[in-house]
Amino acid sequence: MPTPVIETVELSKTYEGAVGGVPVLSGVDLTIEYGEVVALRGPSGSGKSTLLNILGCLDRPSRGRYVLGGSDVSGLTREEQAWVRLHYIGFVFQSFHLLSHATALENVSLPLHYAGVPRSKAEQTARELLSRVGLNHRGSHFPAQLSGGERQRVAIARALMSRPPVLLADEPTGALDTRTGTEIMRLLLELHRERGTSIILVTHDPSVAEYADRQIFLRDGKVVSTPEASLGARS
Amino acid sequence: MALGPETWRLALKLVVRQPGRSALTMLGLAIGVGAFIAMVSFGEGARRSVVAQFEVLGTNLIKVQTSTPGVNPKMRPPMHLSDSDVAMLVREGTTFAHVLPVARKNAGVAYGGEQRPSFINGVAPGYFAIHAWDVAAGGIFDQSDVNERAKVCVIGKTPARELFGDRDPLGQTVTLAGVLPCRVIGVLSEKGFSTNGNDIDDIVLLPYTTYNTHLTDRIAYAYVEIEPLNKDLLDAARAEITDILHRAHGLDTGDPNDFSVSSPLEVIRAADRTARILGTLLAAIAAVSLLVGGIGIMNIQLVSVAERTEEIGVRAAIGAAPSQILAQFLIEALILTIIGTIVGVTLGIVVASVVASNMGWPRVISPSGVLLSAGFGIAVGVLFGYLPARRAALLDPIHALRRQ
Numbered sequence: 001m002p003t004p005v006i007e008t009v010e011l012s013k014t015y016e017g018a019v020g021g022v023p024v025l026s027g028v029d030l031t032i033e034y035g036e037v038v039a040l041r042g043p044s045g046s047g048k049s050t051l052l053n054i055l056g057c058l059d060r061p062s063r064g065r066y067v068l069g070g071s072d073v074s075g076l077t078r079e080e081q082a083w084v085r086l087h088y089i090g091f092v093f094q095s096f097h098l099l100s101h102a103t104a105l106e107n108v109s110l111p112l113h114y115a116g117v118p119r120s121k122a123e124q125t126a127r128e129l130l131s132r133v134g135l136n137h138r139g140s141h142f143p144a145q146l147s148g149g150e151r152q153r154v155a156i157a158r159a160l161m162s163r164p165p166v167l168l169a170d171e172p173t174g175a176l177d178t179r180t181g182t183e184i185m186r187l188l189l190e191l192h193r194e195r196g197t198s199i200i201l202v203t204h205d206p207s208v209a210e211y212a213d214r215q216i217f218l219r220d221g222k223v224v225s226t227p228e229a230s231l232g233a234r235s
Numbered sequence: 236m237a238l239g240p241e242t243w244r245l246a247l248k249l250v251v252r253q254p255g256r257s258a259l260t261m262l263g264l265a266i267g268v269g270a271f272i273a274m275v276s277f278g279e280g281a282r283r284s285v286v287a288q289f290e291v292l293g294t295n296l297i298k299v300q301t302s303t304p305g306v307n308p309k310m311r312p313p314m315h316l317s318d319s320d321v322a323m324l325v326r327e328g329t330t331f332a333h334v335l336p337v338a339r340k341n342a343g344v345a346y347g348g349e350q351r352p353s354f355i356n357g358v359a360p361g362y363f364a365i366h367a368w369d370v371a372a373g374g375i376f377d378q379s380d381v382n383e384r385a386k387v388c389v390i391g392k393t394p395a396r397e398l399f400g401d402r403d404p405l406g407q408t409v410t411l412a413g414v415l416p417c418r419v420i421g422v423l424s425e426k427g428f429s430t431n432g433n434d435i436d437d438i439v440l441l442p443y444t445t446y447n448t449h450l451t452d453r454i455a456y457a458y459v460e461i462e463p464l465n466k467d468l469l470d471a472a473r474a475e476i477t478d479i480l481h482r483a484h485g486l487d488t489g490d491p492n493d494f495s496v497s498s499p500l501e502v503i504r505a506a507d508r509t510a511r512i513l514g515t516l517l518a519a520i521a522a523v524s525l526l527v528g529g530i531g532i533m534n535i536q537l538v539s540v541a542e543r544t545e546e547i548g549v550r551a552a553i554g555a556a557p558s559q560i561l562a563q564f565l566i567e568a569l570i571l572t573i574i575g576t577i578v579g580v581t582l583g584i585v586v587a588s589v590v591a592s593n594m595g596w597p598r599v600i601s602p603s604g605v606l607l608s609a610g611f612g613i614a615v616g617v618l619f620g621y622l623p624a625r626r627a628a629l630l631d632p633i634h635a636l637r638r639q
Contacts, residue, residue: 058633059633060554078557082551082556083554085552086554097552097636098549099550113241113245114241114550115554162299169249182461
């Protein structure tokens with residue numbers, strides 16, 4: 001059996017508060033194979049965001065192991081975490097998070113800038129990706145001059161710049177109308193097929209979750225087996 | 236990697252994006268650097284100007300005067316410097332090139348019914364060279380005039396102008412103190428005013444022997460000027476003067492002097508010291524304004540970091556390392572600092588030049604001073620740019636990206 005791209009063992013996260021620790025994740029075991037599309041679902045407060053932050057190397061687990069691409073990344077320094085994010089992980093956010101004062105092309109080029117790639121080469125790659133997401137004539141536009149769907153396409157292009165094996169999409173259609181949302185989901189799946197990128201999709205929307213090969217439900221910081229167990233009491 | 240040309244390009248773009256704020260940020264530093272350069276220049280210019288004015292007096296001269304009575308109650312009534320004192324100094328001194336007695340009084344100078352007061356000085360011919368007096372017209376008296384007690388005089392520009400107007404004073408006879416008719420044999424070239432505002436040119440010089448014979452009842456020199464053989468013998472000459480006059484006045488070894496020995500060099504040194512302290516003080520004040528400029532950069536950069544929290548979070552999520560974010564903000568501060576410093580250097584040089592030319596000081600802008608203040612300015616900018624940059628680098632990307 002091949003190595004999974006993501007494997008967590010007994011992953012726990014506790015936030016230290018005034019009245020002792022508040023457990024947010026307790027003993028999450030997760031395995032995601034290369035090229036899988038997984039939907040991560042659960043009510044608010046279930047620990048989805050915390051899990052996503054840990055998987056995205058923006059946060060560290062309190063206990064347990066997180067193995068990314070065969071290496072344990074649980075205890076990295078901030079500097080090392082940044083390197084892992086740059087090379088292994090692409091982020092797509094609900095609110096796009098583009099730099100407003102940079103053009104679409106500059107936004108997409110950014111990861112390669114931090115990877116130390118010369119500007120001309122970075123912009124060439126960015127142009128190819130922009131063209132792939134259907135924005136070949138929008139490179140010199142600023143985010144404010146683009147529609148929501150176009151902004152999310154720019155964000156997707158930016159997330160894929162350093163050819164990461166994992167794409168973390170946090171409610172990628174949350175700020176879009178249904179039709180545009182569907183377009184974005186189709187684009188993500190196309191890119192997933194072309195590039196073999198694994199996608200972890202955090203969403204509330206069951207119709208969006210349908211695009212995934214597999215769904216993982218979280219409740220009270222634990223992985224549960226069925227959507228009913230996850231949603232039951234709260235919805 | 237973190238400091239590549241791309242980082243510089245991006246930082247420069249950011250600086251240009253908000254020209255008003257950038258200008259405001261660097262203004263404080265520019266003023267600080269400018270003030271530093273200007274103040275150092277003022278201090279040095281004023282110092283040189285003061286020293287130059289004192290050097291007119293002759294740096295190598297020792298002045299021997301009778302002490303003011305009453306300063307020391309044990310002292311006997313004031314001794315005047317007499318002809319025998321001068322003779323003893325001439326006879327016994329081994330380190331003196333010249334011993335020049337000066338007798339002086341403020342008295343009337345009259346010509347053709349016109350009379351005005353002036354400083355009348357009985358001096359030796361060596362006086363002219365030592366005080367750098369040149370004649371504008373005619374000549375000076377010599378040793379034979381001294382020996383013959385000749386009734387001749389050399390007058391300064393002021394009495395020449397006031398008494399003679401457009402007429403030629405040479406060969407005319409003026410009456411000194413109402414009793415002594417003297418033939419004018421020379422007119423001095425102009426020197427202007429002294430540091431304490433006296434008209435140096437309001438002067439009449441005649442042989443001291445003539446002065447002693449006709450203008451005073453008792454020979455009592457105002458002071459005796461002594462020039463050592465060379466500059467290195469200044470201290471030896473002073474010791475010798477003290478020793479000779481002690482014996483001439485019949486004082487015991489332990490007795491206090493009833494005369495004082497001083498040299499313009501001391502005055503110049505004192506003035507130089509004062510001016511240096513003043514210059515240091517000015518530089519210190521300017522350094523404070525430079526520091527305030529640095530704090531200005533820090534404040535605006537801190538605001539900038541707070542405003543750009545989301546941007547920093549996005550960059551971090553994309554994979555910017557804390558060190559790269561630090562570098563970005565540090566380079567931004569550095570660019571602002573460099574521009575501010577260049578503006579400040581220009582400002583400082585312009586202000587220093589304008590003030591120097593208005594005050595009649597030499598325009599002193601030393602490259603080392605400019606380099607020092609520029610280096611100081613950049614150091615301040617980087618130092619104060621570091622704190623905001625560090626805050627940006629330590630920002631938690633999760634918090635920075637948290638949805639509103």
